[in-house]
Amino acid sequence: MDLPFIATTMARRGLLTPGNPVRIVRQFGALGRWGFGLAGELRQAAARSPHRVAVVDDDRRVTYAELLAGAERIAGALRDEGVGSRDRIGLLMRNSARMIETLIGITTLGADPVLINTGLSASQLAAVGGDQELRAVLHDDEFAPQLAPLTIPTRDERWPGERTRSGDLRPPERPGRTIVLTSGTTGTPKGARRPTPGGFRPLCSVIDRIPLRAGDRVLISAPLFHTWGFAGLQIALALRATIHLHRRFQPERVRDTIAGGGVDALIAVPVMVQQLMDLPAQAGSRTLRVAAVSGSALPGGLATRFMDRYGDVLYNLYGSTEASWVSIATPADLRAAPDTAGRPPTGTTVRILDEDDREAPPGTVGRIFVTNEMIFEGYTNDAATRRRHGLLGTGDLGHVDAAGRVFVDGREDDMIVSGGENVYPAEVEDLLAALPQVREVAVIGVPDEEYGQRLAAYLVLREDEKLDPDVVREHVRRNRARFCVPRDVIFLDALPRNATGKILARELPRPAAG
Structure with missing residues (x-):
């Protein structure tokens, strides 16, 4: 990736438009002093467009200058309490201007904000506090009861007082590292250290494929504590x-x-997006220019149905907390192959490796490995990561088609062996999700005395719909191999999900062994 790519992309997205020369000098001066982390990005925005509205939330409407003042007030209060570089501060807040101010206030001091999932239980919060060695937790009022067992200081929305002043804040010697917690669907989440961008290249890699523009009005519905919500910020x-x-x-x-x-x-x-599509269509739906999603696979047919209603504006980014992004599917990709994860953006390398760590040919399922400029810096507990040939393993299985599009076939640990055959639950999920009666579906492997493992399908039906289990099995039998047919078909009112929408497989009721 070189300077022409960066300059061209920034020009296409409106970042090189003329402006007040003094403000432009201040803008790039802020980036030069503070870098390309959140503290620097807020300061460059406030220098260039101080009076532009930065955030509109449920309670406030603040400009960039006001947002920066709020972040510096929190930084000053933290500094007064002795917080400094490398201290870890927990952040347990819902999406709001206050959360952004707090997040950037922490990084301004070179401290590390730890973004905590708002869906964690009191026991999980206590475990995170210990595992991450938190010095304090800043939180919304509603979370005070869950935080009561913690022995470290906690601060609610009334902190700091309005009289707190930031004083003279200078760039820290070491920029703060935001720590994002893994989803925690199988236990206590691990902390992943996010890298600080070294320049414009990571931004350009994404907006080259997803056409967000300078000054856009962006609704971030993904939680800011989630990797994708944080990236959107x-x-x-x-x-x-x-x-x-x-x-x-x-x-x-x-x-x-x-x-x-x-x-x-x-x-x-x-x-x-799925919940939006469950609502009746409304006039004026085709006003969006971009709908960018990430965090889990798109259920079968959802991409096409969404674009039929909202226009060809859907972009699907496949990535993870550890890998940042792997590939991005544009509307053209999704029209051609609705279940694709798209293609690697500029500066990203993706390889599909077989069991011998050799590159698999197109169409062959293997393990997905990736590298780019924003690979995470490791887990806070120094847990091992899998790397091959300088690439990071995502833990997913997938393949690449002849056109170079990436497809995710499921998690490595989700694949089951049934009667000696490799079975991928995700392909059965996609097949069942396309049934008109089905609202949500999850397919997992369960123990089987005869075959070792078998598939179980969990379905949530649309309102007033009915579906016979034998019809479900016959639909799979007609479209997939016999070993893909789920013996167990279980109907639920809703699938258990965490705060980011991922299905909690461990909470699905298990059928009787047999």
């Missing part, structure tokens, strides 16, 4: 966008905001 600050936030995702509210032309772009996780 980074991109929005770099673009000097107006960020719209809701404390909780409400499909009707988001649908009405889109229909009213209130935003140019939506950043969400797939389950949110």
